Amino acid sequence: MSDNPNNWPLWEIFIQSKRGLDHKHVGSLHAADAGMAIANARDVYTRRQEGSSIWAVKSEHIHASRPEDAASFFDPADDKIYRHPTFYTVPEGAKYI
Amino acid sequence: MSQALNTYTLRLADDLLILSHRLSEWCGHGPILEEDIALTNRALDHLGEARNLLTYAGQAIGKSEDELAYGRMERWYTNVKLVEQPNGDYAHTIVRSFLFDAYHLPLAEGLTRSTDAQLAAIAAKAVKEATYHLRHSSEWLVRFGDGTAESHQRAHAALADLWTFTGELFETDAVGDAMVKAGVAPEMAAIKAAWNNTVDTVLAQATLERPVDGFMATGGRKGLHTEHLGFILADMQHVTRAYPGASW
Numbered sequence: 001m002s003d004n005p006n007n008w009p010l011w012e013i014f015i016q017s018k019r020g021l022d023h024k025h026v027g028s029l030h031a032a033d034a035g036m037a038i039a040n041a042r043d044v045y046t047r048r049q050e051g052s053s054i055w056a057v058k059s060e061h062i063h064a065s066r067p068e069d070a071a072s073f074f075d076p077a078d079d080k081i082y083r084h085p086t087f088y089t090v091p092e093g094a095k096y097i
Numbered sequence: 098m099s100q101a102l103n104t105y106t107l108r109l110a111d112d113l114l115i116l117s118h119r120l121s122e123w124c125g126h127g128p129i130l131e132e133d134i135a136l137t138n139r140a141l142d143h144l145g146e147a148r149n150l151l152t153y154a155g156q157a158i159g160k161s162e163d164e165l166a167y168g169r170m171e172r173w174y175t176n177v178k179l180v181e182q183p184n185g186d187y188a189h190t191i192v193r194s195f196l197f198d199a200y201h202l203p204l205a206e207g208l209t210r211s212t213d214a215q216l217a218a219i220a221a222k223a224v225k226e227a228t229y230h231l232r233h234s235s236e237w238l239v240r241f242g243d244g245t246a247e248s249h250q251r252a253h254a255a256l257a258d259l260w261t262f263t264g265e266l267f268e269t270d271a272v273g274d275a276m277v278k279a280g281v282a283p284e285m286a287a288i289k290a291a292w293n294n295t296v297d298t299v300l301a302q303a304t305l306e307r308p309v310d311g312f313m314a315t316g317g318r319k320g321l322h323t324e325h326l327g328f329i330l331a332d333m334q335h336v337t338r339a340y341p342g343a344s345w
Contacts, residue, residue, distance in 0.1 A: 042229075
């Protein structure tokens with residue numbers, strides 16, 4: 001189906017559930033343009049009061065890392081626990097750092 | 098509840114119930130998944146409003162919403178003929194909803210100021226939904242009209258087919274007049290003006306020509322329908338008629 005050149009482009013949809021929170025990726029859908037993508041997202045992803053704001057991004061504009069790069073990208077972080085700020089004593093009385 | 102208010106409430110309910118049923122026929126058959134969901138959402142919005150209205154009308158005459166929806170024959174249904182027209186192609190479905198939405202929104206807005214508290218409350222909920230419905234059908238109509246030669250032609254044909262059913266939306270009679278006088282219903286002239294304004298604006302955007310007013314169908318409010326309503330009711334009512342009182 002996605003090989004059909006007549007299909008509308010694919011859009012990635014991000015929904016903000018409450019003001020102040022992040023927009024979270026909820027899925028994707030087809031639409032002819034941005035306006036239709038947002039209208040479709042409203043109908044597909046906010047039917048059960050999930051959202052207060054919608055972002056739509058054309059899927060082709062999302063650039064992803066390649067799975068085969070995962071080892072060289074992410075594994076080197078495995079043994080670098082000193083990058084976690086866990087070696088400091090939290091001053092007394094400091095609630096938030 | 099007066100007889101006139103009861104009749105008036107049923108008219109409001111029947112328009113929405115029958116349109117809801119027509120739109121629900123698209124369930125699983127929409128042109129794309131996203132539109133399939135959009136149409137069924139909209140069918141459920143209409144059904145929700147219809148249920149509130151049927152319940153309200155039924156209370157006065159000792160009938161439940163189900164008895165009113167499933168127990169009345171064609172002649173007792175008082176919806177306009179526009180909403181019972183077949184889905185046709187997608188242009189027909191969109192044009193039918195557009196012509197209705199452009200009427201439903203100003204009507205619901207007017208009803209929020211009704212002297213009847215229950216109708217006003219039902220309308221207050223409906224206004225938000227109707228605003229979205231009109232936006233949805235308008236956007237599609239503009240896409241069709243201002244789209245390809247074929248989509249333009251189909252939208253044009255749908256408008257020409259359905260235009261004859263638009264006169265009925267604005268008919269007045271003793272019941273309507275009594276409701277306006279009692280402050281229950283808004284003035285039809287104001288609804289018509291808002292409808293004209295919406296239709297002209299959207300049709301201009303869609304590069305579609307407004308059909309010339311000719312013969313206008315009538316009779317729906319008196320229970321005289323096109324041949325389509327009987328089939329809709331057969332579909333809608335056959336289970337309750339075959340198994341009266343059944344529940345699941």
